Amino acid sequence: MDVTFKKKKDVFEGEVALKSSDLEESHEKFSGKIEDCVMDDKIITIAPECVRCNLCVEECPVDAIEDSKSTKPARILDNCVKCEICAQTCPVNCIHVIESTAHVNDDEVKYHLKDIKVPHRKLQMQEINVNPEKCVSCATCVKFCPTGAITVPEGEIAQIDKEACIGCGACVNVCPEGSIELIRELGPVIKTKELLVDQDTCVQCQVCEENCPVDAIKLEGDKVVLDQEKCILCEVCSRKCPVGALKLEMM
Template sequence: MDVTFKKKIEDLHKEVALKSADLEDNLEDFSVEIEPCTVMDKFITISSRCVRCNLCAQECPVDAIAESDSIKPAKILNNCVKCEICAQSCPVRCIRVVESRAHVNDQVEYELKDLKIPHRVIRCENIEVNPDKCISCGTCKKFCPTQAITVEDDQTALINQDLCVGCGACANVCEADAISLERFLGPVKETRRLDIDQKACVECQMCEESCPTGAIKLDDDEKIVLDKDKCILCEVCSTKCPVSALKLERLSHES
């Protein structure tokens, strides 16, 4: 769902002045000047619907997600590089990728847009409950997103494999380690493309130094070389490049 909201430019002036109070001895002499501009950003959030499967944390290539447990959901950490692999991997689509845009002129207008991220194939191959370990606590049933699990009093948990989607939430929250799962997880879908302008490159090596997976480097001829097998199409190199020689473009067939 897309959202747009506005605020008066005077309110933004007040906010900037208040945040600058610690830097200025005399706030009365402090004046705020904000030039017209447009600021874009993107953030990723995990909603309270998290089923505790930890697929997002397991698939994150830069360890930027704190794992969930039966008490707390998974959490995006500050070292997130916005590759969107977590959103593709979440079996219940509780990870949202939101694009934000702020226009500053006579007023401030904020736009929030939910990006439609395609989903990887996730399929249960086999799932079993060890009757010698199961303690019939019902925690697995609580977090199952498809209600595939039934637990009777003092009985081993039963899993309907026709309903199971292979998310692994039950196995993750099981305190007795009684559930074993085999699943098929399809490849990450390519929703973006990294365009490289070799002529614009100034050989500063910022891309090579900042790439979190070592996918990009400058060769002996000072040309940018991209290892597509390592590249996770995050936003690091394109945002670090001082001359826009690297541009990350979203493909038109995004679904």
Template sequence: MDVTFKKKKDVLEGEVALRSMDLEDAREGVKGEIENCVLEDKFITISPECVRCNLCVEECPVNAIEESKFARPAKILDNCVKCEICAQTCPVSCIHVIESTTHVEDDDVKYHLKDLKVPHRKLRMNKIDVDPDKCDSCATCVRFCPTGAIQVPEGGIAQIDKEACVGCGACVNVCPEGSIELVRELGPVIKTKELLVDQDTCVQCQVCEENCPVDAIKLEGDQVVLDPEKCILCEVCSTKCPVGALKLEMV
């Protein structure tokens, strides 16, 4: 996805004013804010193509994903820190990292949304079996298998093509009888960014330490110490640092 759309500035001013009825002269008050509006943000979303494998739920380091159910896909929650691990993990690329920018151009407010490319971790199926005593031939697994690796012959139990299986685990999660056993191997998270610390700029305020969701950063004496094994490169510390002493850079 790479789309741009726009809204008339005066229309947006009116909408903001309507939502700020408790403010006097609200419309006039927001004109300057909108005129100078330049916003950049990033958000993560899960598309309806979710196969209910819940790998993203298992791998999220801050428990920010609500697990999928038979009738609905997984859902990103408000405590997401945008580390992108879920997008790297999804075996069917249905988790999208969207870059959003907004700026004023003449009489329009322009919005631009772009689907960022995210590398994918390796996922391999080591072993998968169907228990013939539990399988009731309901074919629910067939519906959710993203590679078409499962078939249920008439009068038989589920049959899995182990060459086509990618080990996502969707069949395991949706099977109502718990008849499928899976052993899989998931590769490490791919580091696409690096967190840099400017010790000279740091004012030892401890904001980074207090806000890190995985306790990966500590203030020891007058030095900020980062644990690279724990750090998930989520941008929380870099965005909250009041003096810009922490920066994330692409590698």
């Protein structure tokens, strides 16, 4: 996806005023002018094609994804730190990382949205079996299997084609009786970025340490020390650093 669309600036200002008035305790009309600017952001979203495997939920390092159910897909929560691990993990590419840019000028607001390609971790089924004592032949697993590897012949338990199974675990997650057992191999997260630390620019304010969601960065003396094993390359410290001493760059 690579999309650009525009909106008249006065329309945008009217929408902002309307939303602001809803938040104000007083009934005074909000009036504010939006100055020309450029704003960049990154959005992570889960498409309706989610197969309910919950791999993204299991792998999210900050618990920022709400569990999927057979009745609804997984959902990104507000505490997402945009580390992209979920997108690398999704077995069916339904988690999208989107770069968004908004240009505000004299007459209009122009938005640009672009899908970012994210590499995928290794995922492989090692063993999968159906417990005949528990399976009730409801075929819920069939509905969500992304490769069509499961069938439920009339009067029989679920049958799994192990050659077609990719080990995503959707069937395990949605089975109401817990009748499917899966062993799979999930490869390591692929590092596509690196966090650069400018020790000379750092002012030892400890903002990075206080805000790191996984305790991967510490201030020891007058030096910033980064634990590479813990760091999830999530942009939190680099965005919050007041002097630009931390920069997250593509490798």
